[in-house]
Amino acid sequence: MDYREAGVDIAAADAAKERIKRLARGTFNAGVLSEIGSFGGMFRPDLSRYEEPVLVASTDGVGTKVQVAIAAGVHDTVGYDLVAHCVNDILVQGALPLFFLDYIALGTMEPARVEAIVAGVARGCAEFDCPLLGGETAEMPGTYAPGDYDLAGFIVGVVERSRAIPSGVREGDVLVGLPSAGLHTNGYSLARKVLFDVLGHRVDTPLPELGTTVGEALLAPHRSYLAALEPLLERRKIRALAHITGGGLGGNIPRVLPEGLGARVRRGSWPVPALFRMIQSGGGVSEEEMFRTFNMGVGMVAIVAPGDLHDVEHSLERRGETSFVMGAVVAGSGVAFE
Amino acid sequence: MDYREAGVDIAAADAAKERIKRLARGTFNAGVLSEIGSFGGMFRPDLSRYEEPVLVASTDGVGTKVQVAIAAGVHDTVGYDLVAHCVNDILVQGALPLFFLDYIALGTMEPARVEAIVAGVARGCAEFDCPLLGGETAEMPGTYAPGDYDLAGFIVGVVERSRAIPSGVREGDVLVGLPSAGLHTNGYSLARKVLFDVLGHRVDTPLPELGTTVGEALLAPHRSYLAALEPLLERRKIRALAHITGGGLGGNIPRVLPEGLGARVRRGSWPVPALFRMIQSGGGVSEEEMFRTFNMGVGMVAIVAPGDLHDVEHSLERRGETSFVMGAVVAGSGVAFE
Numbered sequence: 001m002d003y004r005e006a007g008v009d010i011a012a013a014d015a016a017k018e019r020i021k022r023l024a025r026g027t028f029n030a031g032v033l034s035e036i037g038s039f040g041g042m043f044r045p046d047l048s049r050y051e052e053p054v055l056v057a058s059t060d061g062v063g064t065k066v067q068v069a070i071a072a073g074v075h076d077t078v079g080y081d082l083v084a085h086c087v088n089d090i091l092v093q094g095a096l097p098l099f100f101l102d103y104i105a106l107g108t109m110e111p112a113r114v115e116a117i118v119a120g121v122a123r124g125c126a127e128f129d130c131p132l133l134g135g136e137t138a139e140m141p142g143t144y145a146p147g148d149y150d151l152a153g154f155i156v157g158v159v160e161r162s163r164a165i166p167s168g169v170r171e172g173d174v175l176v177g178l179p180s181a182g183l184h185t186n187g188y189s190l191a192r193k194v195l196f197d198v199l200g201h202r203v204d205t206p207l208p209e210l211g212t213t214v215g216e217a218l219l220a221p222h223r224s225y226l227a228a229l230e231p232l233l234e235r236r237k238i239r240a241l242a243h244i245t246g247g248g249l250g251g252n253i254p255r256v257l258p259e260g261l262g263a264r265v266r267r268g269s270w271p272v273p274a275l276f277r278m279i280q281s282g283g284g285v286s287e288e289e290m291f292r293t294f295n296m297g298v299g300m301v302a303i304v305a306p307g308d309l310h311d312v313e314h315s316l317e318r319r320g321e322t323s324f325v326m327g328a329v330v331a332g333s334g335v336a337f338e
Numbered sequence: 339m340d341y342r343e344a345g346v347d348i349a350a351a352d353a354a355k356e357r358i359k360r361l362a363r364g365t366f367n368a369g370v371l372s373e374i375g376s377f378g379g380m381f382r383p384d385l386s387r388y389e390e391p392v393l394v395a396s397t398d399g400v401g402t403k404v405q406v407a408i409a410a411g412v413h414d415t416v417g418y419d420l421v422a423h424c425v426n427d428i429l430v431q432g433a434l435p436l437f438f439l440d441y442i443a444l445g446t447m448e449p450a451r452v453e454a455i456v457a458g459v460a461r462g463c464a465e466f467d468c469p470l471l472g473g474e475t476a477e478m479p480g481t482y483a484p485g486d487y488d489l490a491g492f493i494v495g496v497v498e499r500s501r502a503i504p505s506g507v508r509e510g511d512v513l514v515g516l517p518s519a520g521l522h523t524n525g526y527s528l529a530r531k532v533l534f535d536v537l538g539h540r541v542d543t544p545l546p547e548l549g550t551t552v553g554e555a556l557l558a559p560h561r562s563y564l565a566a567l568e569p570l571l572e573r574r575k576i577r578a579l580a581h582i583t584g585g586g587l588g589g590n591i592p593r594v595l596p597e598g599l600g601a602r603v604r605r606g607s608w609p610v611p612a613l614f615r616m617i618q619s620g621g622g623v624s625e626e627e628m629f630r631t632f633n634m635g636v637g638m639v640a641i642v643a644p645g646d647l648h649d650v651e652h653s654l655e656r657r658g659e660t661s662f663v664m665g666a667v668v669a670g671s672g673v674a675f676e
Contacts, residue, residue, distance in 0.1 A: 001536070001621040003631045006528040010585070010630070033392060033499075037593065039430040039581055040394040044499065047385075054371060055393075056378040059439045059474050059492055067480050092377040101397045103441065103490040136398050136490070141527055142405050143488055150481055152441040152474070154397055154492035161371075161382065189479055190344040198339070243377055247348070255375065283339040292348065293341045 079120025417458025
């Protein structure tokens with residue numbers, strides 16, 4: 001008996017590694033001191049412009065969005081999602097990316113599939129100047145079914161300590177929402193259940209209301225708000241950011257509010273995309289459950305001083321970014337929808 | 339329909355989060371500026387003693403060792419394994435840990451199980467002064483069977499650039515092996531196939547030769563070599579380190595050798611533990627395949643100058659660490675076993 005008979009193909013793993021190396025190299029910047037394949041990736045951060053640099057790190061997956069990718073046979077978008085999601089998570093602390101690592105676990109090592117996933121990761125890494133410094137690709141028969149896989153991403157960024165957010169949030173501050181592109185990476189178990197099991201759709205079922213197939217709608221890449229928000233962070237125009245992930249607006253906005261403050265959110269102050277309404281009516285899902293599970297069309301909420309609102313809106317507009325004034329910070333706790 | 343009917347239990351996730359927070363807090367040191375639950379974990383590294391600090395990052399999982407943990411109903415050891423493995427991976431570059439993050443994906447969110455896993459992670463983090471700065475716990479029905487899960491760990495450490503290894507390895511340098519504690523985290527698909535499928539053992543089958551059950555033997559925690567090797571790194575007595583993971587001695591030693599150099603390893607220069615021989619004979623696995631799949635009793639190989647050998651052996655002995663002179667660096671490439 002050998003390792004291959006036990007379901008682990010080292011030769012296939014080596015082939016995948018070569019493809020990953022090439023893709024990763026395309027994301028490298030001057031900070032990267034190592035090649036992919038070292039035990040640890042080495043990165044020399046340029047900290048010269050920081051007085052008190054603070055490292056900000058986060059990890060996340062893309063949830064069961066991978067199941068949609070598998071059904072559709074499209075594997076690069078989830079790779080991109082992973083990076084965009086992580087970039088947003090540290091942006092919420094005001095941090096800019098330094099580097100990224102990925103973990104890919106598969107039931108069977110298929111070099112072409114690994115390459116497609118990593119191509120998406122690398123596209124995100126290049127876009128956000130966040131080198132793919134390392135990663136792990138593990139063949140795990142027994143945990144994952146043949147053809148099945150999971151992904152996790154890890155990001156490290158840096159922020160000047162005195163510029164970290166949330167900072168200075170107070171009553172009366174304005175909530176400015178930025179539009180999501182679909183479900184991003186949350187709520188896929190519910191969305192799949194409704195669209196596939198209840199409504200009987202397949203990934204290639206066309207949705208005339210959206211002008212896409214179900215698969216395309218569900219695989220829309222997670223948006224990163226780095227480019228839109230970096231200039232405003234630089235100019236200290238943002239007091240807090242909430243990345244709208246699992247838990248929705250109600251679960252995420254309170255994470256960046258100080259003790260004693262809550263938020264009021266006006267439903268109807270932004271357009272809820274048709275995909276969400278389709279899931280809601282198809283599954284008979286309550287409005288409350290929809291808002292707890294999905295981003296409902298808002299991917300990021302910026303909290304800004306009322307006096308900065310005009311400036312913020314103008315800056316976003318110049319970058320081609322739509323925004324919605326969707327509520328305010330109020331005394332209390334949690335989020336009250338009205 | 340709601341998210342729970344789709345297999346995702348947000349209340350159970352919140353309960354798990356509270357347990358994780360408490361465990362993580364026990365690993366914090368002065369560098370940690372954030373609470374678990376922020377979008378990104380914040381860490382202020384003390385870089386005052388570094389002239390040119392280089393960040394070293396790595397990610398890994400524990401492979402299908404999780405399947406043994408599930409069968410045995412013991413979930414803390416794989417958490418510890420994850421940290422020990424990652425600590426070793428950056429030690430190989432000479433780096434000491436700064437912080438750690440974990441990714442746990444499960445078929446069903448069981449707070450007690452998550453707590454057990456994270457308790458093991460936290461035990462490792464505390465032992466290696468490597469705060470558990472953040473993590474993600476994802477319930478993914480559809481990807482993981484109920485009761486099934488996977489883990490990935492992510493570590494960031496730091497090394498003074500001029501002290502990073504491998505450095506200065508030359509022909510004639512000595513390979514010093516440090517003993518592993520069982521399989522560590524590699525080769526579990528083959529080991530499980532032989533022990534469970536071919537030999538018909540169960541996790542609670544006693545192995546008189548080992549004085550443990552099969553489950554205990556397979557779940558022996560991955561050893562970290564940080565404590566044993568840190569003083570020698572500090573004194574610059576080590577030219578390279580190879581962490582013996584997937585690919586075994588032959589796959590990992592060459593990763594830290596410069597172009598034009600290979601290694602000669604004398605089989606028989608260290609005791610191969612009984613567990614490996616049991617797998618080999620039970621599965622009719624060739625010697626070559628055994629060495630390619632398993633660590634065969636050596637978890638870390640240090641490469642030292644001949645003139646430092648006595649000093650290195652003495653230092654290891656004082657720390658209660660066994661070591662084996664197992665070969666030498668030679669002209670050529672790859673590893674020749676003799």
